[in-house]
Amino acid sequence: MTISIQNIIPVIHATIHGHTNEGVVNHVSIDSRSLLNAEGTLFFALKGSRNNGHHYIPQLLEQGVRFFVVSEMPQDTKNATFFVVSDTLEALQKLAAYYRTLFSFPVIGITGSNGKTIIKEWLNFLLSPDYNIVRSPKSYNSQVGVPLSILGMNEMHNFGIFEAGISTVNEMDKLEEIIRPSIGILSNIGSAHDEGFENTSQKALEKWKLFKHSEVVIFKKDKTFENLLALNTQEKFTWSFEKNDNASVWVTTHESSVGTELTFYHQNSNLSVIIPFTDKASIENTIHCVMVLLYFKYPVDTIQKRVAALYPVEMRLKVKNGVNNTSLIDDSYSSDYQSLKIALDFLEHQKLHTNKTIILSDIYQSGLPVTDLYHRVSQLIIANKINRVFTIGEVISGYKHLFPNAIGFSSTNDFLNQMEHLHFQNETILVKGARDFQFEKIVTALEEKTHETVLEINLNALSNNLNYFKSKLKPQTKMMVMVKAFGYGNGGFEIAKLLEHHKVDYLGVAFADEGIELKTLGIELPIIVMNPESTAFEAMIQNKLEPEIYSIRGLQSFIKILESKEIYHYPIHIKFDTGMHRLGFEQNNMLELLAILKNTSCVKIASILSHLACSDDRNETEFTLHQIQLFENLSTQLITTLQINPIRHILNSSGISNFPEAQYNMVRLGVGLYGISSNEEEQKYLENVGTLKSIISQIRTIEAGESVGYNRRFKASSKTKIATIPIGYADGISRHWGYERGYVTINGKKAPIVGSICMDMLMVNCTNIECKEGQEVVIFGENPSIKYMAKELQTISYEIMTSISKRVKRVFYRE
Template identity: 50%
Template structure:
């Protein structure tokens, strides 16, 4: 079956829309929806999609990136502003994209496996890819592209070189699955675990299950676990295959943990035959996902012993890009376990987002070429690399070397990973952001280890997807036109500096705020171009602030005079400043009665311009102080109106902090300031927002000791067990930010899913845990903070606030940023 090639005229006909075409025969290869992620602009079709930010606002950016083919609402764009473009007009641009995907899917007769459920979809998809690859050339959803937008982009990858598709589908509310079903039209369906994800969009678990099953309306085979389907629900599909860990299904499985605690033994019965399988996974979710894959293979006719042989070779799936500090002032993006066109494109977009180094580099292995034309594949790869700002490519594998002439940048090629590792010292890799992207067989994890700065074993993991999700939760609460300032002071609440700022800049927030000038200077040196406000500037830093275009908070007359005096007498006017007024916090700021005197000072010079005026709410998250908060808002409104009249121009007004964003919408004014809520900690105890945990602090066991009754543990002999027992020493102490207040059983950590208390005083670099009755070994992971042990939980244990927990984590603790 040959690949389908579309012209712009073809697409206009398919989606049945009006058009104005300059070049009807223009070929479309790629579908674009984000002006920051344009690939092959000449052959891209840009869909201006609705959403929190209307895609029509970014038509100009896409045009500047080289795109000349657009799908837009007819009234939303003045097309006369753009030369030599093809325009397709649709009132619902997302529907037009889905229509195109529906048509494209129908061009291919090979089977499509669709996967839905609450959890496990992506893992099941990736494991099926491993299990079925010997027989099939598979196209699959990139990462977790399973939404109303992700599904059509996934289907667009289908072409004549594949003979099987595996597509994820996710929904968050009633009525979404019908559109996905029309696009995917699966021949085989898999229902994974039904859990609590997206519960808010459904009246009950039963309703959620019914909605998800609509995906399989016309499917031939459905694979599912009956414990997740209410007996009153009618399962669609012509044939059903059921599995269960326990009795009551076609494939019945029992699981038991091996004595060493690192493997499960699965015993299965199918068609009155018994099978035994040992697998290197010990968590319940992985076992469920694995058995689901096992059932699918049986359902489509694989022999049981073939499945047993392949399943035991399954490899863990890493679905995340990790951003880490590297040697020689490098930043490392580690994606060293998979390599295909779709995941490469996602990784390249993440690389492009990074601004901390002026040079960007890719270390790439050969891609799988089963059933594909090698020259065509690497021509696509070379095209993808163009426009991504790459300065250097290091290729590993004979196929890349054979196609070296396709790549227009500084290149080096090696036949094997071992050759590259031997030559790393000679390559002078420094001062760069480096994407490491390799197929698992190339062992690129060894390259990552060689280039990553080896630091403290205790690690703080920062989930950039969760951070982006939380950002969008708060954006959804903003009124039309309200700007967003994000606080990144105190090392972004302990989470990082440029790593967080890069994501915020990519997501087009309006302002960043730091506490001190050196924080802002570090961001400027890392490529951050957003306006940055410094809350505590200091007279001795004014000259540096001016040099790096940092904008000061001005809170007193003496500070105002000092800053004006530091501005150059020539070629300097209208330097932006931010005026703080004290409406009741009584920490810093002009008094409301200072307005006339302040006006006189401001109008005396042209060197400065008031960019914003703001105040600080003292208790916006505490209901009993709501009257006080309302009075603060009133005083602020009066002060800023007086100042506006006196100055004769408008400035940005902002007083709402994280809790006020949701609790006091009338206080949003022109801009709001988002702080700790971005990091997944709600500042409002009265409203439950769907925030996600951003940080995960983990460490490891250094040693395990048997302690007799009566023995003491740690400094000052404060630690005692109630009888004979076992303690584990772990690699975190008060120098890492784990407070001494957590000592002597106040603090708890998670080992193998069980909470264990501290024993004795917390030491500078380590502490001890009571692990009596738990089979633990040196080197095992220990969770200190995460979704199960939230910052709020830890704060409550020692009588403090989550801010202190997050900002106390030491700089010596290694930070790893990941994007799934």
């Protein structure tokens, strides 16, 4: 995109301040962390209840950004231009709506409760041989994502496909003005975001607003739904599984040896296609896509050939452990210019190693001349400081001279044949290729080999939960986040890296070795060691870790080491025991504590803290208030006597919600980050972070009277289908979860665990579930949830989370 400054001012109704009103913008950004932010960037300082883009303007000025859309002027303007508006999000949307008017090609707009991204990606695949398509990258369908998607258009595109998602009323009008679809698709109306609407009718009508200027709308015939829309004048191209439903197209389904056969009856003719799917969602998503091809009057043989090649869509960027101490970012099914920018940002945010490598295929559907495209790709890669580039494909390899340390290969097989000589080690590798190149083979070759049980960590959910608790804080309140115990079982470094990008103030670990590992891997945030052992003091000092000091003996020991090294003003954190009676100084230690601190310059008190024993229990409110008051008294005595001004903190996750008046200067977020709350109302706003998955190793049918597992603790009362899952108590699954007390989820249905859980396996009853060997199984996640498991096992969520063995592979992903 290229827009002159002069054109932007009237579009967003801005008052201009600063250095100049001349110049050209070629990149729009809302993310201060992106390495693409540079001189031609227009940065929108979005302000929400949980974050404020204005805070990042100083660092962006240092990066060379000179154009900003703001709702408040910063103190430092440093030769920059500021467009002052009342609402920066509204300004972003107005700019995108204006930019959309510069293009007149057909645009498909997709909305609905589910399936939007799948339909978009499949339509891109089906139509791309005939059009140069611009589409929403990933699932950019929000009030922010839609304008960013539209701003990806350029003069070489001749078709657009964009998705729109809403969560409440009065949102779709804004998205419609930005997308202006000529063709609409309504995927379905389900239960997602029900809380934002009074009823299903209101939600349906709100979603329909996307199509107010569309020529035609494609959707599944539904009498109730159609009655709501009877007054709308758009052409309605409908489909139905019911022959007598007066739909435009009637569809029948039949199982085939390779999937499902769909037959479409339309205008006195029929069309049959075979798809490699059997689930209801994939079938309906396919039908919507075929309806578009029918509307465009594609030849039958073309529809059949292209639809038969549809494939599962991976909508997530995944971080995996690779061979030779590498980490992999798997984006192996997508290669277009817009998604490349997103993937490079993700690489920078989640890199485990300093050295960064990209394996990249030919890039399709950029809407740019080939030479221009690869010059721009080169600029992206150089800006992101990529150390090595491997190009795969005849076209991109012809431009490998534009990339740093590039080696070109004509095909994926050519690359795989040479891979052992390419020396992948101690680096973060982004694997990004168009589907035709089958880069999944590269991921398989580079991925560390572990068993098929994985714990998937949703980084979007972590960010959401962090921002939820941030929204409860006063603007000046700092945040410390606990990443002890391997990030509560979810993975320490990857989560610490995310928190560093979110600019939390401190990280907390239990023991020194956890902090040393994070520092060794490059985490720069200050880290407090909450339970330091005196034997680790020297290593802590060497790695700049800050100890919590809770005893006279520990304080004297630490000071003695500092004196021997002639180190002064080393930050420490003084802990008071206010009723937990676990660790901490008490009132009777105060005189001796003050005497020691008065007579040393080796340490400085960075913070004073205590720990609440039962902030999650409303029945113990009086005790918690007593703890807070005692902390106030003890910390004030220390501050007054020593004439210091340290940070104070006492609140944990539940304390943040239940005792906001005690925020002091900082709070400590723990299990809340991972989506767990003791408050059921609050739980609705938190997202599940970890999903433990495995597969079905084998299915067998046993007869009545036959048994399963050790000691024959399960005996079938009738013919029973049993599935064996390769996960057991060595992976962290409690044996008490067996004996039909617990369950796993297969195809969305509960499969009770039968008999004893073994060391490496468990068995489930799947008699009434359609499933096959190799199929995915959810051990915990949304269903069953960790909270449910903890309740049934009479324990706490922490124990379930931290019990998952390190031999279970962690996969980090972003939607």
